[in-house]
Amino acid sequence: MRPTLSTTTLRRLQLPFTLRRNASTTASNPSIYDVVIVGGGPAGLSLASVLRSSAWTKPLKIALIEGMDLTPAREWKPTPDNFSNRVSSLTPGSVAFLQSTGAWDLVKQERVQSYKGMEVWDGVSGSAISFNTALGSTSDIAYMCENNNLTSGLLSHIESLGGIEIRDKTRVESITNGTDDGTLDLTSWPVVTLSSGEKMAARLLVGADGANSPVRTFAEIETRGWDYGRHGVVATLKLEGTGEGEKTAYQRFLPTGPIAMLPMPGPYATLVWSTTPQHAAALKALAPEDFVAAVNAGFRLSHVDVEYIVSNVTKGVVDEFAWREQNTAVDEKRVPAKAVSVQEKSVANFPLKMRHADSYIAERVALIGDAAHSVHPLAGQGLNQGIGDVRSLAKTVEYAVQHGQDIGAVLSLEPYFEEQYFKNHVLIGVVDKLHKLYGTTSAPVVAVRSLGLDAVNALDGLKKFIMDRAASR
Amino acid sequence: MSLHTLRPAVRQLRTLRAVRAHSTHGSSASFDPLEVSHFNALASEWWDPHGSSRLLHLMNPLRLQFLSSCLSKHGDATKNMKYLDVGCGGGILAESLARLKGTESVIGVDPTPEVLKIARGHMRQDPALQRRLRYVGATIDTLEKVLAEEGGRELKEGWEGERTMFDVVTTMEVVEHVPHPTRFLKECMQHVRPGGWVVGSTIARTWTSYLTTKLVAEDILGIVPKGTHDWNKYVNANELDSFFRGQDGWGGKHGEDIVFLGCAYIPGLGWKMVPGGEKVGNYFFGIRRNSE
Numbered sequence: 184m185r186p187t188l189s190t191t192t193l194r195r196l197q198l199p200f201t202l203r204r205n206a207s208t209t210a211s212n213p214s215i216y217d218v219v220i221v222g223g224g225p226a227g228l229s230l231a232s233v234l235r236s237s238a239w240t241k242p243l244k245i246a247l248i249e250g251m252d253l254t255p256a257r258e259w260k261p262t263p264d265n266f267s268n269r270v271s272s273l274t275p276g277s278v279a280f281l282q283s284t285g286a287w288d289l290v291k292q293e294r295v296q297s298y299k300g301m302e303v304w305d306g307v308s309g310s311a312i313s314f315n316t317a318l319g320s321t322s323d324i325a326y327m328c329e330n331n332n333l334t335s336g337l338l339s340h341i342e343s344l345g346g347i348e349i350r351d352k353t354r355v356e357s358i359t360n361g362t363d364d365g366t367l368d369l370t371s372w373p374v375v376t377l378s379s380g381e382k383m384a385a386r387l388l389v390g391a392d393g394a395n396s397p398v399r400t401f402a403e404i405e406t407r408g409w410d411y412g413r414h415g416v417v418a419t420l421k422l423e424g425t426g427e428g429e430k431t432a433y434q435r436f437l438p439t440g441p442i443a444m445l446p447m448p449g450p451y452a453t454l455v456w457s458t459t460p461q462h463a464a465a466l467k468a469l470a471p472e473d474f475v476a477a478v479n480a481g482f483r484l485s486h487v488d489v490e491y492i493v494s495n496v497t498k499g500v501v502d503e504f505a506w507r508e509q510n511t512a513v514d515e516k517r518v519p520a521k522a523v524s525v526q527e528k529s530v531a532n533f534p535l536k537m538r539h540a541d542s543y544i545a546e547r548v549a550l551i552g553d554a555a556h557s558v559h560p561l562a563g564q565g566l567n568q569g570i571g572d573v574r575s576l577a578k579t580v581e582y583a584v585q586h587g588q589d590i591g592a593v594l595s596l597e598p599y600f601e602e603q604y605f606k607n608h609v610l611i612g613v614v615d616k617l618h619k620l621y622g623t624t625s626a627p628v629v630a631v632r633s634l635g636l637d638a639v640n641a642l643d644g645l646k647k648f649i650m651d652r653a654a655s656r
Numbered sequence: 657m658s659l660h661t662l663r664p665a666v667r668q669l670r671t672l673r674a675v676r677a678h679s680t681h682g683s684s685a686s687f688d689p690l691e692v693s694h695f696n697a698l699a700s701e702w703w704d705p706h707g708s709s710r711l712l713h714l715m716n717p718l719r720l721q722f723l724s725s726c727l728s729k730h731g732d733a734t735k736n737m738k739y740l741d742v743g744c745g746g747g748i749l750a751e752s753l754a755r756l757k758g759t760e761s762v763i764g765v766d767p768t769p770e771v772l773k774i775a776r777g778h779m780r781q782d783p784a785l786q787r788r789l790r791y792v793g794a795t796i797d798t799l800e801k802v803l804a805e806e807g808g809r810e811l812k813e814g815w816e817g818e819r820t821m822f823d824v825v826t827t828m829e830v831v832e833h834v835p836h837p838t839r840f841l842k843e844c845m846q847h848v849r850p851g852g853w854v855v856g857s858t859i860a861r862t863w864t865s866y867l868t869t870k871l872v873a874e875d876i877l878g879i880v881p882k883g884t885h886d887w888n889k890y891v892n893a894n895e896l897d898s899f900f901r902g903q904d905g906w907g908g909k910h911g912e913d914i915v916f917l918g919c920a921y922i923p924g925l926g927w928k929m930v931p932g933g934e935k936v937g938n939y940f941f942g943i944r945r946n947s948e
Contacts, residue, residue, distance in 0.1 A: 217785050242757075369782040386782075461677040587752030589782060594705045594713050 186447050213361065213374045215245050217590065218580075220389045221355055221375070221398050223249025225271070225330060225571040226552030227391030228337035229286070233577040235344040236284045238506045239584045240577070246348040246383055248375070253351040257342075258497050259335040261294065263449075267329040268529040269416045270453040270612050271566040272445065275322055280574050289343075290328065290336035296446045297323035300431035302517050306486045307438065326430070327453065330566075333583065354378040358388070358401040362489050372591075373547055379409035387580070387591040388548050394538060396554035402545040408538035408557070412439050414463035415533050415560055416456040419447070419526035420478065422519065426450035435482055437489060440535075442481040444519040452519065454478060455560055462493045463532040473500035475528060480504045482518045499549055515647040539611055544600045547591035549576055555603075575602045702746035702774050709746070712829075715927045716748050718919055719828060719940070720756075722929075723855050726915055726942040727824075732851060734758040740765065740822040740847055742796050743830035747775035747789075751782070753826070754789035763822075764791045765799055796843040821849040827856040832890050838899050845906065851947040857919075857940045861890035864936055893934040893941065900943045913944035 218234065220227045231247050234240040261267075273281075281287035301324055304310060341347050357376045361369025361384050373388040392396025399406065430446035440457030447453055456466070456478070466477055477500050480492050488507050496503050538557040543550045553570035576599045582588075583595035590596075701707030727734055735758045741750040744764030755763040766772055772791050779785050794802035800819060825844045834840040844854050893916045900907050900914045907914040917940045918933015933939060 363780075366780065367783055367786070368777070371781055582717070585756040586720045588717065589751070589755070592705065594710075597705075 186545045209222035213384035216246050216383050218245045219375055219383050220247045220391055222391035225333050229573040231338045231347045232337050233284045235346055237403050237581055239581045247467055248353055249351040250354050256334045257338050259331055259571050265333050266419045266447050266451050268419050268531055269330040270327055271631045272325045273328050273428050274567045275324055277567045277570040278326055286340040289339040291332050294332050296327045296448050297429040298432050298446050299323055303397055303434045306435045355397055390550040390554040393553045394557050399554050400549055402548040404540050404542050406538050406540045411535040413457050415535055416463050416466050417531050418454045419529040420452050420454055420522040421524045422450050422452050423521045423523055437486050465493055467530055473526050474525050476500040476504040478522050483513050544596040546593050549596055556607050569621050572603050575599050703778050712748055718927050719749055722940040726853050726855055737758040738822045738827045742827040745771055747830055754785050762789045765794050767795045819847055822847050823852045825854050831858045837891050848945045850945050853942055853944050855942045858891050858937050860892050896941055905946050907943050915942040
């Protein structure tokens with residue numbers, strides 16, 4: 184029996200959301216759905232699109248609920264010199280899956296940037312590791328894709344397939360268990376009441392509703408983890424040069440967190456700088472030209488200089504950087520081209536968290552994406568984990584349909600949990616440890632980790648192994 | 657590991673009672689009160705994914721795989737299918753059959769009222785099962801009588817003489833409990849239309865099954881009431897094979913439509929089909945009635 188949520192819990196969640204259990208009266212009978220997906224982000228849309236593209240799961244009655252207006256994503260008409268600051272790194276495995284469903288064809292390919300090389304180095308010792316696909320593999324390490332681009336492609340795909348009932352600009356008001364009317368016993372079915380007044384009874388309710396998942400709260404699934412005390416600062420930058428030819432991703436581990444420059448088409452790149460909340464606020468407050476100089480400092484100056492500039496210089500970072508740069512030796516092959524400008528309004532920051540739900544499933548409930556897990560962005564795995572969840576859950580639902588199982592029963596959902604939980608657990612753990620390992624200037628730790636990086640750099644076999652993991656091959 | 661080692665006591669009791677009902681033609685009122693109270697305590701677990709029926713639930717997809725492999729042998733149509741599940745228990749198989757795309761109707765038959773109450777209650781939780789699945793309190797011998805009494809001969813168009821006909825008759829984990837397996841199977845077969853199948857599962861009479869179901873489960877662990885299993889009643893695949901081959905109009909010209917396939921529960925991996933396993937423990941069997 185799930186207890187009623189206390190008001191303090193609700194306040195803490197800060198969601199316009201109420202939970203009522205076994206409501207004794209229902210205004211109207213709910214409509215029956217096989218799958219109700221809460222959340223119209225990349226994970227929820229991918230699930231809807233893959234369930235509609237399989238012959239077995241196509242007959243399922245599916246609804247998708249999204250609080251925001253999806254019209255801008257549907258009518259997305261970007262200009263070639265403007266890129267969103269919300270960009271995800273997709274592994275070849277994720278892209279292959281999206282290709283298999285047909286959704287990838289509807290993503291604007293001219294706005295997707297692949298890269299074949301990766302430069303990673305220790306900001307304290309300078310130890311470096313280069314990855315490139317000359318190590319026996321011809322394919323790309325990853326693909327940088329704006330979330331808008333993916334969302335818009337998925338929406339077009341869903342619309343071309345038809346049959347998914349999308350309710351956008353619609354909030355979930357409450358989730359309760361259904362009732363027994365003497366003929367039909369829906370007491371094990373979640374009934375979702377929407378802000379429109381519509382009620383949906385779900386054979387399977389999928390929480391694709393993000394880190395504060397109301398579906399997870401309804402299912403009383405605990406989530407564990409911690410805040411890193413770090414913020415991710417993102418921005419769209421224009422770099423020196425034309426940006427033609429092979430692209431490389433750059434990541435430098437600074438004691439405050441990694442700074443990464445990820446290639447976008449042409450001379451553009453996207454920045455992900457994980458740092459303290461104070462630094463993040465300071466960076467955000469800088470004038471555009473000073474912000475650009477601070478980013479260049481982040482990749483090129485000593486970690487002590489970076490710390491000094493970001494902590495103390497609020498104006499004139501351009502001059503500060505120019506002066507200090509003269510006294511710093513930089514291997515141009517190992518660092519990204521200098522940023523020359525930052526796209527207007529593209530600087531944003533968000534807190535970094537590690538979270539993992541105790542379970543991804545409950546009776547008639549499955550969680551996917553951020554509702555199940557949040558990971559440090561340093562390995563660019565967040566969305567890939569979500570797509571992994573979608574692939575696994577869709578496969579599990581398909582198997583259940585083939586074998587006449589009730590797709591909402593815990594027994595039918597178990598293979599999904601078993602397949603994804605451990606995989607995600609390992610990845611979350613590795614990324615978490617990497618963050619901690621590099622979050623220090625302690626000399627012995629730096630010596631050992633640098634030795635580690637140098638050794639890894641010398642061993643092509645191990646590097647290939649790491650790259651294959653990074654690319655989910 | 658054999659299913660019988662871990663199979664739920666609920667089902668043991670149910671099938672035991674089914675056996676008695678079979679042998680005494682419905683005199684099912686003479687249940688041991690101790691067994692009934694034991695059963696009542698366990699009945700609520702039938703659909704509990706972590707309860708005593710878990711292994712049966714996990715085995716269920718294999719039953720459907722085996723069934724589908726039988727049907728695909730002749731490319732038999734799988735549209736508008738009518739199924740009869742004999743010894744349906746709480747409805748684990750019957751519900752799945754009713755959810756399959758090509759199913760028109762499923763009748764689940766079981767003589768134990770308490771078990772059927774569970775089955776009917778659970779069926780109400782799924783709107784997709786309404787009008788496709790129906791439970792009848794009967795044995796295979798009393799089925800026609802009960803159907804007539806309930807006025808439920810909606811399968812009239814399939815009638816052949818005195819019997820309601822089905823595309824497939826299933827009977828899972830039952831034949832090892834009936835006093836006359838061949839007579840029981842003959843009854844089942846009389847409800848199959850030409851080109852249809854009898855599909856079931858049971859357990860071989862081997863030293864392995866003796867050790868796991870009699871010695872360990874009953875005598876040592878006591879997880880199954882003593883005397884639940886009569887090892888001597890276990891049926892070997894070769895025995896079923898020779899019985900099937902003796903049936904005119906069944907199993908194809910040279911027995912090519914008689915199928916056996918072993919299966920086993922492997923801890924950590926779950927249920928797996930094990931070709932040749934029919935000689936050792938749990939196995940599926942299938943026989944097709946020749947098309948006319």
